[in-house]
Amino acid sequence: MRLTPFLLAAALAAPAARANESTYTDRDLDACKTLSQEAEGGSVSLQCAGYKDLAVYFKEGDLRQSQAYGPISKAWLDEAFESFGHFNHTNAKIEWRLAADGRPVATIVRWFVSDPETTSDTETRYGQVLVVSTVATVENPTSCVVGYVDALENREANALARKVADDEAHDFACGMAEPQWHGARGRLAGEPMRHLPPAVE
Structure with missing residues (x-):
């Protein structure tokens, strides 16, 4: 079937849909601002540089x-x-998934989770999990985990994590929706834990 000149012109003028893209930053803990610190238990809260003006x-x-x-x-x-x-x-490298307008909608970070069945630091084995999280906005000031991908059990783990980020992060309701595992999950992936403030409806 041949397109009429009008339809052909319209097809050529229509912009192609742009897929989400990735950009990367490296978190430097030594350069972060300390927000709070407790000697007992070794807990610390830091504000670090992220993508453009977005903090980590x-x-x-x-x-x-x-x-x-x-x-x-x-x-x-x-x-x-x-x-x-x-x-x-966590790994220091952060992958930011950018929407077509360049706005970051999700992050992907590799977590190293220790195997509790090992008995010493020199023998510890680690699972590796790609954790997909939302990026807060002024209108929705919450950031939380969207989903998990076992990086050791899935051959295309990075591609799968990007699909989760692109498909689910934009409308994921922190504190109301539950993050899910995607793909195969092995024993070394560990068990997630979370504590979030009450969701604001």
């Missing part, structure tokens, strides 16, 4: 770490903590 909020307590992104509310800053039950730490 890093917390650590009892050898477990948590991160949130963008302009979160004071309640979220003070009370939110999403991590894993086993000792863990």
Whole structure:
């Protein structure tokens, strides 16, 4: 079938839909601003540089770490903590998923989760989990985990995590919706733990 000149011109003029893209930043804990710190238990809360003017909020307590992104509310800053039950730490590199208008809608960070069945630091094995989180906005000042991908059990783990970010982060309701595992999940992935402030409807 041949297009009429009018339809052909319209087809050529219509812009192609642009898929989400990624950009990357590296979190530098030594350059972060300390918001609070407690000697007992070794807990700390930091504000770090992120993408453009968006901050990364890093917390650590009892050898477990948590991160949130963008302009979160004071309640979220003070009370939110999403991590894993086993000792863990995060990779410094943060992948930001950008919508067609260039606005960050999600982050992807690799978590290293210790295997509780090992008996010493020199023998500890780690699971690796890609954690997909929302990015807070002024209108919605909450940032939370959207989903998990076991990076050791899924061959295309990064692509799967990006799909979760693109499909689910934009309308995920923090404090009301529950993050889910996507793809295969192995024993070393660990068990997530979370504490969030009450959801504001």
